[in-house]
Amino acid sequence: MNSETLNTLDSYSKNKYKYGFVTEIDDEKPKKGLNEDTIKFISLKKNEPEWMLDWRLKAYSKWKKMKEPKWANLSFPEIDYQDIYYYSAPKGFEKKPKDLSEVDPKLIDTYNKLGIPLEEQKVLAGVAVDVVFDSVSVATTYKGELEKLGIIFCSIGEAIQKHPDLIKKYLGSVIPPGDHSFSALNSAVFTDGSFVYIPEGVKCPMELSTYFRINAENTGQFERTLIIADKGSYVSYLEGCTAPKRDDNQLHAANVELIALEDAEIKYSTVQNWYPGDEDGKGGIYNFVTKRGLCAGKNSKISWTQVETGSAITWKYPSCILKGDNSIGEFYSVAITNNFQQADTGTKMTHIGKNTKSKIISKGISLGKSQNTYRGEVSFLRKADKARNYTQCDSLLVGNQCGAHTVPYIDSKNNTAVIEHEASTSKINEDQLYYCRQRGLSHEEAVSLIVNGFCKQVLQELPMEFAVEAQKLVSISLEGSVG
Amino acid sequence: MNIQDNYQKNKKNIFFSENKDIQTHRKKLINIFENDGFNKKNNESLKNINLKNFIDFKYRYLISEETSVINNNQENSYSIVSVNGQCSSFKDDKIEITKILDEDYNDFSKNNTIENNDHFVNLNSLFLNSGFKIVIKKNNNIKIKISNIITDDNLTIFQKNNYICEEGSSLNLIEEYENKNNSTSNILNVIKLEKNSQLNHFLIQDNSPNHNLIITSHSSCKKDSTYTQKVYNFSEGYVRNFHYSELIEANSEADLQGIFFLKDNNTSNNKTFVKHLAEDCKSNQVYKGILNDRSKATYFSNTYVDQVAQKTEGYQLSKGILLSDNASYFSKPELKIYADDVKCSHGSTIGPIDENAIFYLRSRGMSKIAATKILISSFINEELSSIDNAQMSEIIQKKLVRYLSKIK
Numbered sequence: 001m002n003s004e005t006l007n008t009l010d011s012y013s014k015n016k017y018k019y020g021f022v023t024e025i026d027d028e029k030p031k032k033g034l035n036e037d038t039i040k041f042i043s044l045k046k047n048e049p050e051w052m053l054d055w056r057l058k059a060y061s062k063w064k065k066m067k068e069p070k071w072a073n074l075s076f077p078e079i080d081y082q083d084i085y086y087y088s089a090p091k092g093f094e095k096k097p098k099d100l101s102e103v104d105p106k107l108i109d110t111y112n113k114l115g116i117p118l119e120e121q122k123v124l125a126g127v128a129v130d131v132v133f134d135s136v137s138v139a140t141t142y143k144g145e146l147e148k149l150g151i152i153f154c155s156i157g158e159a160i161q162k163h164p165d166l167i168k169k170y171l172g173s174v175i176p177p178g179d180h181s182f183s184a185l186n187s188a189v190f191t192d193g194s195f196v197y198i199p200e201g202v203k204c205p206m207e208l209s210t211y212f213r214i215n216a217e218n219t220g221q222f223e224r225t226l227i228i229a230d231k232g233s234y235v236s237y238l239e240g241c242t243a244p245k246r247d248d249n250q251l252h253a254a255n256v257e258l259i260a261l262e263d264a265e266i267k268y269s270t271v272q273n274w275y276p277g278d279e280d281g282k283g284g285i286y287n288f289v290t291k292r293g294l295c296a297g298k299n300s301k302i303s304w305t306q307v308e309t310g311s312a313i314t315w316k317y318p319s320c321i322l323k324g325d326n327s328i329g330e331f332y333s334v335a336i337t338n339n340f341q342q343a344d345t346g347t348k349m350t351h352i353g354k355n356t357k358s359k360i361i362s363k364g365i366s367l368g369k370s371q372n373t374y375r376g377e378v379s380f381l382r383k384a385d386k387a388r389n390y391t392q393c394d395s396l397l398v399g400n401q402c403g404a405h406t407v408p409y410i411d412s413k414n415n416t417a418v419i420e421h422e423a424s425t426s427k428i429n430e431d432q433l434y435y436c437r438q439r440g441l442s443h444e445e446a447v448s449l450i451v452n453g454f455c456k457q458v459l460q461e462l463p464m465e466f467a468v469e470a471q472k473l474v475s476i477s478l479e480g481s482v483g
Numbered sequence: 484m485n486i487q488d489n490y491q492k493n494k495k496n497i498f499f500s501e502n503k504d505i506q507t508h509r510k511k512l513i514n515i516f517e518n519d520g521f522n523k524k525n526n527e528s529l530k531n532i533n534l535k536n537f538i539d540f541k542y543r544y545l546i547s548e549e550t551s552v553i554n555n556n557q558e559n560s561y562s563i564v565s566v567n568g569q570c571s572s573f574k575d576d577k578i579e580i581t582k583i584l585d586e587d588y589n590d591f592s593k594n595n596t597i598e599n600n601d602h603f604v605n606l607n608s609l610f611l612n613s614g615f616k617i618v619i620k621k622n623n624n625i626k627i628k629i630s631n632i633i634t635d636d637n638l639t640i641f642q643k644n645n646y647i648c649e650e651g652s653s654l655n656l657i658e659e660y661e662n663k664n665n666s667t668s669n670i671l672n673v674i675k676l677e678k679n680s681q682l683n684h685f686l687i688q689d690n691s692p693n694h695n696l697i698i699t700s701h702s703s704c705k706k707d708s709t710y711t712q713k714v715y716n717f718s719e720g721y722v723r724n725f726h727y728s729e730l731i732e733a734n735s736e737a738d739l740q741g742i743f744f745l746k747d748n749n750t751s752n753n754k755t756f757v758k759h760l761a762e763d764c765k766s767n768q769v770y771k772g773i774l775n776d777r778s779k780a781t782y783f784s785n786t787y788v789d790q791v792a793q794k795t796e797g798y799q800l801s802k803g804i805l806l807s808d809n810a811s812y813f814s815k816p817e818l819k820i821y822a823d824d825v826k827c828s829h830g831s832t833i834g835p836i837d838e839n840a841i842f843y844l845r846s847r848g849m850s851k852i853a854a855t856k857i858l859i860s861s862f863i864n865e866e867l868s869s870i871d872n873a874q875m876s877e878i879i880q881k882k883l884v885r886y887l888s889k890i891k
Contacts, residue, residue, distance in 0.1 A: 382808070397823035400790065406818040410831055415805035418834035425820050425827040 033082040036060065039188055042086060046157050046191070049164065059177035059187030066181040072344040073373040073405055076286060076313050084251055086189045086222070142206065151235075152197040153208055156224050159195035166197055170228055174257040174294045174321070182288045182315075186255040190224035193254070198233035198264070207463050209238040223254035229264035231297065236267040236463060252311075253288045262297030262324065267305070269462050270318075271470055274310035281340025281369075284312025291318035295327035295356075303330040304347065305461045307470045309477045312341055317375065319348035322356035322387075329358040332458040334470075336477045337370030337402070346376035346393075346407075351384035351417065362393040363455050366402035367478065377409040380417040387417040395425040396454055398447065398478075448475040486516045486538065490609055493542045497641075498611040499585045508592045512605045521602060528601070530813060531750045531779045533721075536695060537606065540639055540667065544612045547634040553580065560626040567633055568613025568642035568668070577623045583614035587645050591673055595701065597727045597758055603697050607641050607671045614643035619680075622651040630659045631668070638666040645673045648680035648708070657685045657875060660718075665693040674702035676710055676735075684712040685875060686724075689882060692747070694720040702728045704735035704764075713866070714741035716751060717882045725754040730764040730792075738767045742863050744886045745778035745810075754783040759792035759822075768799045771863055774810035775890060785817040786827055793822050799829035804836060804862060806855075806890065856887045 039060055043053040068079070146153050152163060160167050177187035198204055229235055239256075252274070258266050268291075277284025287310075293302035304318040314337075320329030331347040349358040358378065366372040374393045395404035406423045428450055436446035452459075452474055459467050459474075490497070490513065499505045521538055523529045545567060552564045553573045561578065563570060573580040592608060619625050633640065648654050660668070676682055682702075690696055696718060702710045716722050728737040739755040757766040768784045786797040803812040816829035836858050844854035860883065867883070870876045 395818075395820070397820065397825070400793070400823045402823070403819070403821040405820065406829070407815070408817075408829075408831070409813070409815050410833060411811070411813045412803070412805060412833040413811040415808055415810060415835050419832060421816070421829075421831040423816070423818065423829050425818055425825060427823045427825070 032085055034060075034084070034086055034189065038086050042189060042191060046160075048157075048160055051164075051168070052160055055172070055177075056188050059184050060189075062178040063181060063184035063188055066178075066184055068181050072315055072375070073371065073407070074313055074315060074342045074344050076342075079251060079286070081185075086191075145205070149202050149205070150199040151202060151204060152195065154195055156190070156193040156195045156226060159226075163195070163197070166228065167195075167226070170257070170259055171224075171226055172257075174259060174292045175255050175290050179290070182253045183255055183290045186222050186224060186253045186290070190222045190255065192222075193224035193226070194237075195225070196227040196235060196237065198229045198235045200230045201232045202230075203233065204235040207236045207238050221252045223252075223256075225254070225256040226259075227257070227266055227268070228259045229261060229266050229300075231261050232263040234265045236269070238463065238466060239268070239270045240272050250283075251286050251288070254290070256289070256291040256318075258291075258293035258302055260293065260295050260297065260300035260302050260327075263299045264297065265301040265303075266293065267303045268293070268318070269466060270304075270306040270308075271462075271466060271473070272306065272308050272310050272314070273473060276310050276339065276341050277312040279339050281312070284341070285310070286313045287311040287315065288313075289316040291316065292321065293319070293329070294321045295324050295329060295353075297327075298324045298353075299326045300324050301328040301330075303328075303332075303461070305332040305458065306334070306345075307459070307462070307473065308333070308335040308343060308345060309473055311343075314341075314343040314345050316345045317348055319350070320358065321350045321352065322358065322384075323352045324356075325353040326355045327353055328356070331358075331360045331362070332461045333362045334365070334455045334458045334474070335363070335372055335374075336365045336474065337367065337372045338477060339368045339370060341368075341370040343371070344373040344375055346374045348377045349379070349389060351378075351380045351387040351389070354383065354385045354387070356384055356387045358389045360389070360391040360393070361457050362391075363458055364393070364395040364404055365398065365451060365454070366395065366404045367398045369401045371403045371405070373405040373407060374423075375407045375409075377411070378419060378421070379409075379411040380414045380419065382413045384414050385416050387414065389417075389419045389421075391419075391421040391423075393423045394454070395423075396451065397425065397427050444479070448478050451475075451478060486606075486609070487513050489540070489542050493544075493610075496542070496544050496612060497609075498583070498614075499588055502585045502588075504589055505585060505592075508589075509609055512609050515605060516602070526602075527781075527815070528725075528752070528754065528783065530752070530781050532723075532752060533750075536667065536721075537603070537697075541637070542610065542639050543637055544639060545635055559624055562628045562630075564630045564632055565615070567638065568631070568640045568670075570615040577620055577625060578627075579618045579620070581616050583611075583616050583643055583645060587616060587673075588643070591643070591701075597701060597703075597729050598756065601699065601725065603669060603723065603725070604671055604699050607643060607669045607699070610639070610641040610669075611643055612641050614645075616645040616647070618647045619649060619652040619654050621649045624653045626655040628657045628659070631662070633662050633664055633666045633668070636664040636666065638664075640666060640668040640670070642668065642670045643673065644670065645675070646682070647675045648677060648682050650677045651679050652677075653681040655683045655872075657687070657872075659687045659689075660696055660698075661687075661689045662694045663691045667695040667697070669697040670699070672698070672700040672702075674700060674710065676702065676704045676708035678705050678732075679707045680705075681709045682711065684710070685870075685872075686712070686714045687875075687878065687882075688714070688716045688718045688722055688724075690718040690720045690722070692719040692749070694718070695722075696720065697723045699723075699725045700727065702726075702737065704728070704730050704732070704737060706732040707734050708732075709736040709738070711738040712740065713870075714743075715879055715882070716741065716743035717886060718751075719747065719749060721750050723752045725752075727756045727758075728766070729758045729760060730766065731760050733761045734763045735761070736765045739769075740767070740866060741770045742866055743770075743772045743780060744883075745772065745780060746775040746886070746889060747778065748776070749778045751778075751780045753781065754785070756783075756785040757787070757797065759786070759788045759795045759797060761792055763794045764792060765796045766798070769866075770801050771866065772803045772812060773806065773859055773862070773886075774803065774812055775806040777807070777809040779811050781813040781815075783815045783817070784829065786819070786829075788820045788822050788825055788827065790821040793824040795822060795825040795827065797825070797827040801829075801831040802862070803833040804859065805833065806836070852890065855890060859887060859890075
């Protein structure tokens, strides 16, 4: 690394420090708790226009009247919303490990298995490094290329400043702030997230990922992502990381909105591997995510792929509203729960337009003492002529103390629509296991191989680099609980 | 009139209202209604129901002058006509029929572990005004046919029946519900199968448009016993079929099947629930529905497998055919599994009649309607051909022909 880069980065990080600490808040440390002042503080810190603050306050007043949805098959202690920081602490406020030797060796072990380079490990583990190797220059190169095509890819905060028209038009149009309590909470206090706009007819040449965004240093616990694909465009977006990420925030409530206009296609892939808590179920992240895509135009397509292995609690239902005629919605999911993890995840496909199609493939694997629920809704409204759905949700149980549940809701109001749903639950096939062991694999390897085969249908939907890592991740998630 | 007033006013017409234990239980039930009541928002089992008929009803019950008839026409074969939910007592060395007693009520209210939140069952317990108990004695093989008759218009029947199949017995039970008056029947069947017993239960439902039928069953199966239930719903009035089954000892089996044929503005709500609480048990839940005109149906199926219930096999299947633009079908096939060595699955389909099949038949010279009718018959053929009782098979065929003749 040359000295010039070092200097640039140095000054960059210092600037941020100044911005975060001296300007508006002086010596004030961020306060815990949620009230109008917190929201005003966030809005002020992000230098937001008036209308944005109003929007947040409106969402907050809605949130105050709402209760958390209770229908999910999850049990967790009451969330104390007043005991949470709503604006991530400025740099230096939290204690960070000084180098990798202070980081939990188990975490490092996992990084090594995933084949993550040392420098990256430091970032992921939250080690206080001032210089983030060379990714900045990588990012700028990509950014230039995107700009040439007219693609807007920036943080949501930046978008509010620079592209207020698009934000005003689309923010909250798919997930209204008053939809449920977590969406209202997110709308009131979101601090970071991505904004993507693909102009008409542009095919985005690369997989977009927060990894390439300069200021993606702290994605924040209340993430808000908005992706708009204009007519005839295509984009593939990657969220998350296969590596387990250190995070001090316990509650995560992200909102992701996708809008596909006529002939546009959005592919959204997630690998979620947040801290799931220790073997006794202590700690771990509560992940309450709302993801929804709107196929607004004709022939549009939205495809969700997710691999969920982390978090103590996963509450996540990426859904598609198929409004445009001939639009397509897809959902591929692998959810692995171990120890005391609980996952209640699935999708919602709402067919409104004619000839709309949707496909759901969900694979749930429960190990240890975990509970894994698939919950999905497929509904055909009256005008969804010739709509089609195919759903397959399979569960695999490893060990006799876990639970696997399937709760599909199927609602048809149209007599030309066809819906097919099948699900099965079983343990790992003894014959397959025997076959693998006979050929010299250990019990653990055999289970891992079979589980990977079980998930294949979903993993192959992931972008290439992700898929390889995801396969390793599946094997790692199974460790220690088999045999 | 709210539920409490309704109860207080008609207390003297209701069974066991003097019993202290039962009074306390009923107080609890009234509290439940007052607190949560029939809150549609958080209770999907109330989907599509016109609740007014069931909360705000006028309680009216008569003990009819017509008496019930019990015939022992052939050996091991009985036919019973129950009038307004009542049945006179009968006893021989094979079966015993008595009135329902307060101890039966208490037994149900205290030992019911399978579902405590069914409002309609609670209503039944609260306003109970009829019912009987049939015991099939050890090692007997019996056939019983029960016709349920209601003598007057606008009656509200709240009936609780207990069926007990003692060890090694086998019962073939056919129940007919064919009523033409505007009454409401709320019936709860509590079924107990002792070791190695067997019950084949057929329910034929064919009521007129203004008759509401709410039928719920709670069956529990002990070791090596088998409960098979087949519901044929041809009713033109509202029918709610909720059937719960508990497999409490090893190697027992529950098979809950149903077919419903809906037309006009009719609604039907169906639910089956099987709770596996012991090893090596099997269950099967199959419902098929045909919906025409503006009819609506819901079907909830649920398999629960306890941690100890290893080697379970539990299957569910739900199929619906929508014949008209305005019909709607909601299905929720649910699996809750806490044991690992299980084979469980569910399948669900909803759609129109296969156009290719219609085309095939039409190209062979059939009219569209004739083709549709043939395809509907074949859709449920499996269920119909498995009926081994010639007389019953004929009855059901006739009703099917009647339903098909209305299809245009």
